[in-house]
Amino acid sequence: MLILGDLGDRDHHDTGAAHPERxxxxxxxxxxxxxxxxxxxILRLDPREATATELARVHDPHxxxxxxxxxxxxxxxxxxxxPVSPGSWxxxxxxxxxxxxxxxxxxxxxxxxxxxxxxxxxxxxxRGIGMxxxxxxxxxxxxxxxxxxxxxxxxxxxxxxxxxxxxxIFWDDPRVLYASIHQSPAYPGTGRSTETGGPGAxxxxxxxxxxxxxxxxxxxxxxxxxxADTVTAFAPDWVLVSAGFDAHRDDPLADHALTAADYAxxxxxxxxxxxxxxxxxLFLEGGYDLGAxxxxxxxxxxxxxxxxxxTDEGPSHGGPGAEVIGATRAALARAGTGAAP
Amino acid sequence: xxxxxxxxxxxxxxxxxxxxxxxVALAAPGGARVVAVHALGLLDRIAGETVPTSGxxxxxxxxxxxxWCAPLDGAGVGNDRLALDGSPADVLLTVARDLDADLxxxxxxxxxxxxxxxxxxxxxxxHRVVTEAGxxxxxxxxxxxxxxx
Numbered sequence: 001m002l003i004l005g006d007l008g009d010r011d012h013h014d015t016g017a018a019h020p021e022r023x024x025x026x027x028x029x030x031x032x033x034x035x036x037x038x039x040x041x042i043l044r045l046d047p048r049e050a051t052a053t054e055l056a057r058v059h060d061p062h063x064x065x066x067x068x069x070x071x072x073x074x075x076x077x078x079x080x081x082x083p084v085s086p087g088s089w090x091x092x093x094x095x096x097x098x099x100x101x102x103x104x105x106x107x108x109x110x111x112x113x114x115x116x117x118x119x120x121x122x123x124x125x126x127r128g129i130g131m132x133x134x135x136x137x138x139x140x141x142x143x144x145x146x147x148x149x150x151x152x153x154x155x156x157x158x159x160x161x162x163x164x165x166x167x168x169i170f171w172d173d174p175r176v177l178y179a180s181i182h183q184s185p186a187y188p189g190t191g192r193s194t195e196t197g198g199p200g201a202x203x204x205x206x207x208x209x210x211x212x213x214x215x216x217x218x219x220x221x222x223x224x225x226x227x228a229d230t231v232t233a234f235a236p237d238w239v240l241v242s243a244g245f246d247a248h249r250d251d252p253l254a255d256h257a258l259t260a261a262d263y264a265x266x267x268x269x270x271x272x273x274x275x276x277x278x279x280x281x282l283f284l285e286g287g288y289d290l291g292a293x294x295x296x297x298x299x300x301x302x303x304x305x306x307x308x309x310x311t312d313e314g315p316s317h318g319g320p321g322a323e324v325i326g327a328t329r330a331a332l333a334r335a336g337t338g339a340a341p
Numbered sequence: 342x343x344x345x346x347x348x349x350x351x352x353x354x355x356x357x358x359x360x361x362x363x364x365v366a367l368a369a370p371g372g373a374r375v376v377a378v379h380a381l382g383l384l385d386r387i388a389g390e391t392v393p394t395s396g397x398x399x400x401x402x403x404x405x406x407x408x409w410c411a412p413l414d415g416a417g418v419g420n421d422r423l424a425l426d427g428s429p430a431d432v433l434l435t436v437a438r439d440l441d442a443d444l445x446x447x448x449x450x451x452x453x454x455x456x457x458x459x460x461x462x463x464x465x466x467x468h469r470v471v472t473e474a475g476x477x478x479x480x481x482x483x484x485x486x487x488x489x490x
Contacts, residue, residue, distance in 0.1 A: 019384075079428050079466075081382040129469075131428045132383055161383070187383050189427040189435070253383060 001112035002037060002305055003105050003281075004044045005098030006030075012087025013120055019083065020253065020288040021119065021133040028290040029117045032297025036307055043112070045105055050096035050141055057144035058137055058169045060128045067092075067135065078130045092120060092135040099142035099283055103238070106278045113271070113304040114281030116142075121285040123163030123242045124188060132161070132188055139242050139283040140169045146238050147175040154236035155179070156227075156270045158219065158263075159244025159285040160254040162191030166242065167205055172198030177206070177234045181222050183247070183254050184209030193328040196335040203337025206230060208328050212255035215319035216262025219247070223269045226325040230337045231273050238281075239274040241267075245287030245296040249316070253288050259313045260295040264303035271304060280304070344373035348437045349446040350429060350466065351377045353409045356448025360481045361409075364446040365416045367479075374419040376440060379405040380432035381424055430469035437474055445474050449482045 011023050033042065055064055070076050071089035078084060095118035102114040122139055124132030143153045155170070157163040157180040167190065170176040182191055197205040208222040245263060247256035267282070274280045282300070287293040295313060302308030349364035351357045361377065368375045385401050402424045413420045425432045437445045447467045467480045 079382065079430075081384050081428075131431075185426060187381065187426040188431065189425055 001109075002033065002042045002301060003102050003109070003112045003114045004033070004042055005102040005114070005116045005118065006044065006047065007091065007094050007098070007118055008047050010047055010094055011091055011119065012085070013091035014085035014087060015083050015133075021121065023119070024290060025287065025293060026117060026119060028293040029284060029297050032294040033115070033117070033301055035294065035298040036302040037305060041305060041307075043105070045098070045101045047094045048097040048101055049090070049093035050100060050136070054100060054141060054145060055096060055136060057148065058127060058140040059125070063128050063130075067130065081132055082130055082134070084135070088120070088135060094118070095120060095122070096136045096138050096141045099138045099281070100145055102281050103142050103146060106281060110276070110278040112278055115301065116281060116283040118284060121244070122283065123157055123159060123166045123244075123285050124161070125165040126168050127165075131165070133286075134165065137165045137169060139240050140166050142281070142283070143170070143176050143238075143240055147173070151175075151237040152235060153177070153238045153240060154231060154234065154273055155240045155242060156223075156273070157181070157242035157244075157285075158247065158266055159242050160247035160251070160256050161187050161244070161286060162207065162209070163242050163285075164188045164190040167191070167195065170201070171205060172200040174201040174204055177204045177231065177236060179206040179208075179227050179230075181208040181210065181219050183212060183214070183256055186254060193324065193331045196331050203230065203332055203335030204234070206328060206332060208324055210256070210321035210324055213319050214256050214321040215316035216258045216265065217315070217317045218319055218321045218325070219258065219262065220265055220269065221322065222325050222328075223266065226328050230332055233337055235275070236273060237275060238279050239270060241270055241280070241282040242285045243282040243300065244285035245293050248287070248289060248292040248296055250289040250292040251287065253286065257316055257319060259316050260292070260299040261311060261313055261315045263296045264299040264308055265315055267300045267303050343371045344368065344443045346374050346376060346440050346442045347444045347446060348376045348378055348433065348440065348442040350433050350448065351379050351405060351409050352429065353404070354448060356481065357409070358412070360446045360448045361412055363479060363481050365412060365418055367444065367446075368418040369416070372418070373443070374421070375413060376421045376423060376436060376442070377410050377413065378433055378436050379409070379424045380429040381426045382428070429466040430473075433466070433470050434473055437476060442476060444477045444479060445470055446479045446481060449480050
């Protein structure tokens with residue numbers, strides 16, 4: 001069963017006709033879900049807005065107040081990448097609320113896989129300012145809600161860009177293990193192997209900064225050889241995924257070489273980190289080639305729900321970056337949460 | 342006081358051109374080094390809705406290096422030209438910290454626009470640099486040329 005949180009017909013975040021983070025992305029995701037499941041096996045939740053209290057767990061109230069005023073005043077931009085339209089505030093509230101609704105539904109059902117198919121994306125949004133197409137950090141809002149209930153939360157971020165906002169928010173929080181596989185050098189310039197967490201949470205941040213042209217094989221090895229020991233030691237109650245699909249070889253915003261089938265393999269591995277069923281939720285982040293996004297969502301949802309079939313777009317192999325896995329393992333070992341390479 | 346290193350934000354806007362002129366004028370008498378910095382955002386990857394890409398990024402880096410920084414050519418000051426990934430404020434703050442810059446020069450408003458009041462509240466690039474740099478910052482309005490000083 002796919003537990004789906006989305007915006008319904010209430011996506012009013014207008015980024016302009018030429019912006020790659022556009023409403024058509026959600027259409028591509030819907031098509032990918034339909035390709036995988038048809039109309040069966042989907043529980044679609046009613047959209048609901050995140051509350052100020054829920055947002056304030058991860059964002060400064062001053063930022064929230066200011067962003068609402070900016071939207072009310074007709075919009076503007078947070079930086080050259082990140083436009084704000086009059087409808088952005090309400091849409092962002094729904095995007096963050098969708099993640100909360102999905103984890104609540106999963107917790108109640110103790111079964112199924114969650115997918116939060118919303119925009120704007122979230123993982124670049126910092127505590128005090130949005131950036132990089134992101135307004136609220138949707139996955140962080142959900143993780144903080146779970147952590148405040150006593151849960152230990154693993155966030156795996158396979159978006160091709162480092163989730164600097166998520167890392168910052170949980171940098172010194174031992175309740176949340178944040179792991180990112182991303183391209184480096186690339187936007188936003190953060191996410192080195194040596195960034196392993198603050199003094200209150202050493203070793204709870206794990207970064208695999210892979211060079212351009214890295215393939216799915218290196219992503220898989222990062223999870224299997226670089227991260228698995230740390231996850232086992234952390235023993236998460238929940239697994240949340242910042243599921244960007246912009247590491248796909250067709251994506252215009254990066255230079256990695258993943259295929260749709262690679263995402264299926266990553267999803268299978270990440271789901272295995274969860275202690276029981278009904279404890280995995282994926283949050284849409286990037287992914288800007290609409291065809292690649294559709295195929296990747298189809299493969300991911302299909303694998304997680306056991307309905308996938310082989311496709312022409314098989315797993316990718318080879319490529320650079322294997323040495324990064326050892327560097328990250330060494331950094332985690334120094335921080336005390338990883339086995340020495 | 343001798344200035345050793347001046348970091349200046351450059352994004353092709355009129356404000357940034359004025360900021361660069363101020364950085365050069367302040368660096369020249371004491372032989373300070375000028376480090377011109379441009380932040381590469383996500384949209385620097387693309388030239389249109391669906392057009393890839395890394396080629397456009399290279400064009401922007403070349404434009405920054407050769408056109409926007411042209412006032413550094415023959416200015417008689419040592420200089421570096423850095424195009425780095427990140428948000429403008431984050432990149433400026435990081436470079437200034439890493440180089441232990443004596444001064445950061447930034448345009449009052451760069452290429453982006455926003456509703457003025459909310460932008461100030463949210464922290465424009467110049468506002469964030471002033472409040473977070475922990476070192477002297479010169480914020481230069483576009484209308485203020487160096488000859489006005």
